[in-house]
Amino acid sequence: MSGSKTTTRITIVVMVILAILPPVFLWTGNAFYLDLATRLVILAIAAVSLNLILGYGGLVSFGHAAYIGIGAFAVGIPVYHETYGGFDAVASYGGAFHILLAVGISALFALVTGAICLRTKGVYFIMITMAFGQMAYYFFLSIEEYGGDDGLVIDIRSELPRVSLDDPLQLYAIAYVSLVIAMILVRTIVNSRFGMVLQGAKGNNERLVTLGFNTYLYRLAAYVISGAMCGFAGALLGNFTTFISPEMMGWGRSGELMFMVILGGAGTTLGPVLGSATFILLEEVLSSITVFWHLPFGLMLIGVVLFVRGGLMGLFKGKGD
């Protein structure tokens, strides 16, 4: 359904470019661009996770950045306690434990907040997800032990068997493979019976309910999967930046994630990746020209919403379909 020949071909081309170009940057002495690509790929994972509920499920979550923050703190807090003592239950440098914590807490947060949010619909849903995101933001902001406003420096990256996240190329490889797995996972979910119900409920919820599906539970499951995936992206981001602050989970960040999905094309496999790539590159180019880069950026955002329907992937449609 979402796999016309043209879009499949473009997807493969883009993913091959993402696999080859960043290492080439490193070997030709442009380590900065590898950094840029790493951030891009990690944010793309977050955007892919958001696309599952936003693009296919029609659930406009405006608090998705919270999971990035939860995932990052799931790395930062255990490392902090292992280094400086206290809170022995979580103190650890182990990468597997960090990821388990990031994914587990994110899933739990998504389960609890999702159970409440999904009782509402439309604009209520948008706003209540945003409010829960802010709640997580203020929670981390008010804990002074973890830096509060100033943020927390991660002294040591997660320790994984056989690979070292301190090596930029290995970190990139892990992020890239994670992105590919995330895309395949979402695609598999979407094409499964579960995904069909999710998409059906987006189109006409009453019809699905009448057919006997408990769409609330389907949506909640998708919401939890999406949150857990985004938490994983957060753990990667924490390891990449080695600095985390509540600012990374503010509502502005959630808005940016939404924009990535819409810009690239919601409800497509490659859309979120294209969207985050365009976003990161634009941010990089514009902010190097002027400190007031948010002005042209904001105008562009308005322009995209007003004039570009279906995002970047929408531009490719109509040729192959």
Add this chain to the structure above:
Amino acid sequence: MDYTLLFIQTLNGVQLGLLLFLVASGLTLVFGILDFVNLAHGSIYMLGAFICASLTFMTGNFLLAVLIALPITGLVGYLIERFVARNLYDRDHLDHVLATFGLILVLDTSAHLIWGPEGIAVPLPAWLDGRVTLFGDVVVPTYRLLIIGTGLAIAAGLFWLVNYTRLGMLIRAGASNRTMVSALGVDIQTLFALVFALGAMMAGLAGMLISPITEASISMGGEIIITAFVVIIVGGIGSMKGAFVAAIVIGLIDTLGRSFLDDLFKLFMSSDAAETSAPAVSAMLIYIIMAVILALRPQGLFPPKVR
């Protein structure tokens, strides 16, 4: 417990509530009638504060500055309706959110360009800058009483406008059935623009009123808009009465929570635990309350009857 402090904080809570109402009423009006989600509403609040600050320095008179700044913020609202919102009424809420999110970036960066990154403190005229003794040893700043008085007056005026005037009748009719009102020969386009401008003026007024206390700053819009959303969600989106009740309740809970929650916690936990947990809980308090209310009543406290 210190009752003088309690009284003063209650007054502060009411003041915050009334400012929240000024911002939230515009949001809820625009949503109720136009079905339009305007995230950039907080930026108009911020612009109101900055425009008022500039005019205060230009004219040397705070009240005159407010009077001149009001129509300007109304004009900003009108322009936003004309060039962005009007093109989006037929789209879904997601597009509203994204476009007005872009608008926030544009307006906030413009403010940064015009007024610089620093906040601007707004001086009050001498007769407003004093304090009044209410009773006993309760002393409150005159200006805070003025804010409360103005807020109550505007709220009353708004209720009168919506419930007892021809314009209000059209607004309520438009909220129930847009197409019908339009078919009856009402210029719905102008009505929408008017509502948008009215909402912008009230948000701008809230920004102007708070600017002598906190100073005008770029981040103030983003800070209030989320709380204003909590208010209209709790109150029931589109309901003026709900916005008023929820604004006062949220204002009180937020203010009192920040000053008394640690005392309350000390009643049933150790002093240390109370000291550490109270700030975290008080910062999240309004969101917790919103979650509880929505879990029980997904449509808010006073959902409008026709939607």
